Amino acid sequence: MSSDSPQPAEPASKIDLPASVGGSGGEIPTFDVTLRIARFIPETDSEPHYEDYQVTMQGTDRVLDALHKIKWEIDGSLSFRRSCAHGVCGSDAMRINGRNRLACKTLLKDIDLNKPITVEAIKGLPLEKDLIVDMEPFFQSYREIMPFLVTSGHEPTRERIQSAEERQRFDDTTKCILCAACTSSCPVFWTDGQYFGPAAIVNAHRFIFDSRDEASDMRLEILNDKEGVWRCRTTFNCTEACPRGIQVTKAISEVKQAILSRSF
Amino acid sequence: MQVHHYDVVIVGAGGAGMRAALESGDRARTAVLTKLYPTRSHTGAAQGGMCAALANVEEDNWEWHTFDTVKGGDYVVDQDAAEIMAKEAIDAVLDLEKMGLPFNRTPEGKIDQRRFGGHTRDHGKSAVRRSCYAADRTGHMILQTLYQQCVKREVEFYNEFYVLDLIMTEVDGHKRPAGVVAYELATGELHTFQAKSVIFATGGAGKVFKTTSNAHTLTGDGMGVVFRHGIPLEDMEFVQFHPTGLAGLGILLSEAARGEGGILRNSEGERFMERYAPTIKDLAPRDIVARSMANEVREGRGCGPNKDYVLLDLTHLEPAHIDAKLPDITEFARTYLGVEPYTEPVPVFPTCHYVMGGVPTNISAEVLADNDHKVPGLYAAGEVACVSVHGANRLGTNSLLDINVFGKRAGIAAAEYANSVDFVELPESPETFTSELLEGLLSGQGTERVAAIRKDLQETMDTNMQVFRTKESMQRALDDIEALRERYKNIVVQDKGKRFNLDLLEAVELNFLLQIAEVMTAGAMHRKESRGGHFREDFEKRDDENYMHHTMAYRDPDATSEGIPGIRLETKPVVVTRYQPMERKY
Amino acid sequence: MSAPVIATPRSGYDRHKSTRNKFEMLAWVFMRLSGVVLVVLIFGHLYVNLMVGKGVHAIDFGFVAGKWANPFWQIWDLLMLWLAMLHGTNGIRTIINDYAERDTARLWLKGFLYLAAMIIVVLGTLVIFTFSPCPHGAAADLLPSICQAH
């Protein structure tokens, strides 16, 4: 008895490496970049204003490194959230050159550096300081869709059985790190902030299609709302913004289908 | 300043904190204070899995798991604790599954399991499939699942509240916690939380080092706060360096990469682990692999322009297999190094990963004031604590287990204790220490930048306290730390505002880092042997005669240990039940 | 748990009251169904009016009257009128919901919208049904050929 993963044959104990990896490369190049950051100091400003910063960075650096360099060496008051620095905690969604990105996953070398890099807070949530917005409305709509497994009856003594296919059904939406890049890229969410937003729907999807869950009806009911899935205009901004590569619009579509097939 | 009252206050909302909150919230009025939104905690970065002897895919039992844990920890593991952890592992995994965690499945629909470093069948005979996993996002799924359950049970969170002090009050000659003082990031206000019991679950302190898989926010706050109040830190010299961090960046590539068949090669293309650990080769415990890698580099068989890393080779694996089992970490390689793991080997080098030591606790997660007494009402769980189940070297997947098993125990114990006692009276103005500290930093007229000091600290620790240590290198580290502490007195905080003043908090965190670096180095100086993650080139052998004990470091202004003023080092016996120390060979 | 109630750290945000009914779903479905039908109706309409023969130049009273003498075109245009108006009105309604910030503004705008839509639909329907292709006293050269029979 073994799981689906075949054990690969024992690899060779010695191989010839291609020259490119074993050999010597050149120096890591450095270059100058300008960041144009939307600054907002709540104590003194009524509107955000832009400020330019010039820093010298290296080939493997990310936008987060540039922000750190500014904060640590030029202006300590520059404020932004960050933690893991490799795209798994969801702290540092921001608008980089007009698009929602995680600063820690955006490599400088992938950006056109001839122009300043514009960095702004994500849209549609109340601005608190510099690149920091109030995430509470975002989390509130997340909490409203019952983002937890609901079951009834006796707890089994062992695990609940779920086939690999059933598990695969909702795999995509389990990847969400609640970074809000999607919701704050959605033109419908920008309008009045009442729309549940893609992230909440993604997290509902994760449970609606989990074979172990028994509260799909309730979640579908919640999303069958004026501010629910029907407000989505399939603009795909969310899918394009998601740093985890989740097919957000597809998930929303599937939730719409589920509501429809339940109603007709 | 606001005052809040709760039965139980939990500091930290990572895996350990939230697991505790689920238990304690059902039993007593509980608040969780966290400096990050709960889902941002670093538990979410854990990749490989969580071990439990479920025996879903092959024969296994918790006794073997206990043995592996003890042996992996190079025998300075408290074996009663290890036994509890291995036994309760099974329920811990099943609990998570019942909460909804989407584990990968076997063809029969059960939780799938895979191999992981140091986990063996029948006391080291061969590798065993014991790690329960969800692709390479196990920690992410655990963190999300626990948060989901907290939402379900309406646990009260105070997000972006930095706990900066613990309030200790003397009751009948014993110091007891009366609550904590927290700084609200959004407003810059201080809050006092009065509580009958306090649980610390603030995670690790990896930012003491430069190359680390840890988050920017893992600055050892909990350890620092507790240490300031005279509570010891145990076994801080044991730091784990994970073999496969992305070279130069430290971002982790899980051991699962090797569990799934990946192998390490040097510049000659040789699978060098065959020489260092002939039986289990690349799946030897982390300390051994990390040292072997560092040794390859030292002996000139490193790769790259500076010959300063080795290669993790996945190219012989099926791309489909890689996608199914290791999707995230292969993406890290692509994103951050521009390397395609299907066809190219990935540059890797050891990265500071885990602090085995921490706040000493017993098996009920109660914090110890010294070898024989506990601090009533104070608890710790997770990476901040030292139970000690990891000894000198933690086995992969045992930390996710630790946070669940001892997080749960802490939650239950803290709530039960809270229900049996009254509040301890708060002192007159409990926040004085903290407000003076912050005002001092804000009004400081210094010139030193926090970031510069931190960088120097991390660099000296990387150079002198990493996988190879000697008396001289450690002395250099100590001298540097001393100098840095002097410089710290002259720092400047540029942001003078009240709202979201992260500049101020970085200054506070740096103080914790300096303190912890010093304790780590002190412990390492004391331990004149090599054991687990602590390897001294001047004492290459393990010395059970003299060092088969835990180190306990106390803050004591009147003492001097290993030439370091202000620290008193003591020892604590290791609990040995079944397994006598043996040579650790793989 | 009898300790005093403490406000949560950041006070909550008011979301609109939920509307647990099927209206939005039905509107959504209607937009899609009517859209498909409208493609046929409108393309047919445009083709006949603009592409066949002399295009716009052919359109005059006689042309319209000639079409509406045929019940097929009467039904066609009636359907088109209703579907397009409902579809368009609902479309504008969602746009108002999106951009009108204050509730009163929303109310007024929607009031106007519904009133206008009603007038147009009623008027259009009346015209199609009460229309006589050969009104008395009209110049004969303006009338469609079928009038000659009288």
Add this chain to the structure above:
Amino acid sequence: MPKASTGTLYRGHEGMWSWVAHRVTGVGIFFFLLVHVLDTSLVRVSPEAYNAVIGTYKTPIMGLGECALVAAIVFHAFNGLRIIAVDFWKGATKHQRLLLWIVLALWVVTMAGFLPRQLMNVFGG
């Protein structure tokens, strides 16, 4: 509730801009429809009145306006079908970009069929 924040324009991709275009064309068509029903209603008043008004449609300026209207309707119609496809056909979310290019291609083809004819009618007299 949060106000849409200021700052530079969000640089959405095709999906966002096609949505903007869909919205603009939808509103445009709606207002045209209002007027169009009103003018058509004149057939009830008298043939002369109707012909007088419809006569204005035959000027070159209105002719060009009509081109714009047809362009809008054709885009809205094809793009509407694309939206419906995205909503109901499983594979469409993956190929949404391709679908939009198909819409634009169809739009060009249709307009290429219509415009010469229309311009001939309008200007060729």
